[in-house]
Amino acid sequence: MEEIIEKAASELQIDKSLWSLTKFGDIAIQQKQSVDRDNTELTRYVKGEHMGSEDLHLREWGELTDEYLGPAFIRKFEKGDILYGSRRTYLRKVVIAPFKGITSNTTFVIKANEKRIDKRLLPFIMMSEGFTDNSIKNSKGSVNPYINWKDIANYEFLLPPKDQQAELAELLWAMDEVIEREKALNEVTINTKRSFFKKYRSATNYKPLSYFCSVSYGLGQPPPKDENGVPMIRATDISKGKIDTENFLRISSKGIPKGRDVQLSKGDIIIVRSGAYTGDLAMITKECEGAVAGYDLVIRSDERKINPIWLQEYLLEKEAQNYYNGESIRSAQPHLNSRQVLETLIPYHSIEIQNRVSDYLKNFYKCLESSNRKIMVSKALQKSLINQIF
Known part of the structure; x- marks a missing residue:
């Protein structure tokens, strides 16, 4: 198939x-029905963060009883409506609602004008480069750029019969x-x-990570950039056991202070030290060997005592992640230090x-x-x- x-x-x-030049506003209808949240049969809501980039399928949502929602959450949507994130449109947040519910007034709720277009085609138009480029170009504001409906309604493209x-x-x-x-x-x-x-996530005996590993700090402030230099792995390159090699910052090797052991070896585990993704981590593979750690922490295993593949798997599980979350929120900005990581309890096998x-x-x-x-x-x-x- x-x-x-x-x-x-x-x-x-x-x-x-035989295709005709058409305005988006001629094939898409904005829905602006408001809802009184205190007097509605609707039970679910969708936030911007529930919507994935370049993914037409809604995979997360909330229940109205889950948390307090601000006054912006008044917009009703029906099953089959298209939800479009009008802020930071470069994220391409376009989803098809699988149920009826409530969203904020910064999310456009859209129906297809079925006299002009097969409704199955509309979301793909909104995922196209032309549509996205138009939205980005016409966005207002710099910190949290947004688009007005009239600006996307005036977008023109060729529509097939x-x-x-x-x-x-x-x-x-x-x-x-x-x-x-x-x-x-x-x-x-x-x-x-x-x-x-x-x-294997539990055992009769636990030992601190310090029994199995050493923990060191990365470079911190990066040396001068060098397009042909050494790749530096940053928090933004790390995601749940994976390292994105596409956007490595490359730095001058001459700028690395002498005596600093920051070069990464296969089997090292780099753990995000600060910010929204504190505690996220990934193991260094052969592909990333020789790179250097940025601001984050590096766990180096004594492989006579612990297998780094096994360790990475455990540290990504909820037991370790809950511990890191609890430790990191003790400061105003989520943050981990080497002592806290070394005190991670590891099931002994x-x-x-x-x-x-x-x-x-x-x-x-x-x-x-x-x-x-x-x-x-x-x-x-x-x-x-x-x-x-x-």
Whole structure:
């Protein structure tokens, strides 16, 4: 199925000679129905942070009883409406509501004008480069830029005839189905890995991290930049066991103070020391060997006592993450120091058990890497397809 869709997408020849120049406001209708939250049957709300970037599917939301919501949360949406984040539009937050609920007045609620457009096509227009570029260009403000409805309503693009719209919508949604199926498989693998590792998250005996590892500080203030220099790993490069190598800051090796042991080795674990992602971490792979740590902390394992793969898996689990969260919020700005990390309690298992478990974990990681690669390829193809059409 995937191969057929990819072949169809790659061989797509689009004749736009019969397409008509159309304003977005002619095919999209803004909904502005307000809700009295104290007198409504609606139970769910959607915030901007619930909406993922470049993801049409809503995967998180809140219940009205969960927390206090500010006075801006008055906008009603229906199942099937499109929710569009009008602030920081470069984030491309466009989702299709899977239920009815409430959102803030800074989130545009949009219905398709079905006399002019197949409603299945509308969200893909909003994901296109042309639409996003128009939103960014017309945004007001610098700290938290926002777009007005009239500015996106005036956006012009070529719209295919109704019969061709249906064909294109089917192709785009088939591509989306491929991505969602791969994501579901990815989630199954993650849950299976967690179930497998669960029994190793506890033990009859615990030891502080200091028994197994040393902890050191990264460079702190970066030396001068150098395009051909040494990569420096920062907090923004780290996400739940993964390191994003695409946007490394490169620094001059001459600027690294002599005597500072900040060069990273395979198996080191770098842990975010401060800010919103305090406690997040990732293990250094062969690809990142030789990079240096920025402001964050580096855990170096004594591999006679602990397997770094096993350790990373445990430190990403809720027991360790809850500890880091509790320690970090003691200061005004979330923050961890080396002492707090060294005091992390680790369930004690023999190195033989750890090595055996780590071999299984490596197989899970390979499956996830393969799955993530497929998702990336499919998303790139979908993005290319959207921009080819619009």
